[in-house]
Amino acid sequence: MPGIEKLAINQITTDAQWSLREAVEGYAGAGVHGINVWRHKLDEIGAAEAARILSDHDMSVTGLCRGGSFPAADGAGRKAAINDNLRAIDDAAAIGAACLVLVAGGLPPGSKDLADAHKQVRDGIAAILPHARDVGLPIAIEPLHPMICADRGCVNTLAHANDLCDELGDGLGVAVDVYHVWWDPALEAEIARAGKRILAFHVCDWLVPTKDLVFDRGMMGDGVIDIPRIRGWVEAAGYDGFNEVEIFSRDDWWKRNPDEVVKTCIERHEEFV
Numbered sequence: 381m382p383g384i385e386k387l388a389i390n391q392i393t394t395d396a397q398w399s400l401r402e403a404v405e406g407y408a409g410a411g412v413h414g415i416n417v418w419r420h421k422l423d424e425i426g427a428a429e430a431a432r433i434l435s436d437h438d439m440s441v442t443g444l445c446r447g448g449s450f451p452a453a454d455g456a457g458r459k460a461a462i463n464d465n466l467r468a469i470d471d472a473a474a475i476g477a478a479c480l481v482l483v484a485g486g487l488p489p490g491s492k493d494l495a496d497a498h499k500q501v502r503d504g505i506a507a508i509l510p511h512a513r514d515v516g517l518p519i520a521i522e523p524l525h526p527m528i529c530a531d532r533g534c535v536n537t538l539a540h541a542n543d544l545c546d547e548l549g550d551g552l553g554v555a556v557d558v559y560h561v562w563w564d565p566a567l568e569a570e571i572a573r574a575g576k577r578i579l580a581f582h583v584c585d586w587l588v589p590t591k592d593l594v595f596d597r598g599m600m601g602d603g604v605i606d607i608p609r610i611r612g613w614v615e616a617a618g619y620d621g622f623n624e625v626e627i628f629s630r631d632d633w634w635k636r637n638p639d640e641v642v643k644t645c646i647e648r649h650e651e652f653v
């Protein structure tokens with residue numbers, strides 16, 4: 381039964397309700413001192429102001445969401461993606477984030493060449509890693525559920541993310557999000573293989589039925605994922621960071637009173653994580 385000191389909340393969980401300042405005040409006021417920040421919220425106030433707010437409330441920043449989205453139809457698009465990632469690295473470092481969470485990106489418009497998309501992701505990460513190493517900011521590859529391979533992320537298994545870490549080396553790790561990887565028969569082995577490269581652990585639940593592949597995540601305890609078992613694997617691999625609640629929920633949790641959402645995160649974290 382993890383205590384509240386292990387609980388972080390990914391800001392997307394209150395995306396519809398709260399700005400960054402409101403989220404920090406709301407989480408800290410409830411006793412939660414870990415937060416993963418989203419760039420669209422950060423951009424509303426800038427990294428310097430955000431860093432002040434986070435530090436004033438004694439918040440640990442578990443990550444910045446998110447970088448990646450490398451595949452593009454042409455060289456200009458690929459260059460723009462790399463520049464955007466370099467900015468994200470600087471912002472993540474400026475707010476003291478533990479990592480930049482990276483999602484691969486899907487197929488460029490009109491493309492059916494998945495192998496090329498994989499190569500573009502590999503090349504994109506290789507292009508930004510030197511800067512990430514220079515500023516001491518780890519990059520966490522988050523494999524995404526294969527149902528969103530085409531439009532959001534073509535790294536879909538922890539094995540693929542681990543392969544990229546093996547190939548590209550220092551400064552690179554993984555984010556294990558139970559929503560994306562719970563179904564994988566190789567999950568336990570790949571978590572063990574990732575070992576100390578696990579930079580973040582994201583929790584929520586898989587609802588049955590799921591009405592939307594992105595925006596219908598469940599609160600822990602409302603679905604079918606055995607979260608304590610996966611947390612056990614992650615901790616056995618050497619991870620001792622936060623358990624980060626990350627819930628995209630357009631028709632449910634985003635419509636609720638955000639203080640109630642935070643209270644529920646705290647209760648469910650204690651009982652179901």
Ligand code: ZN
Pocket residue numbers: 522555557582626
């Ligand atoms: Zn996640």
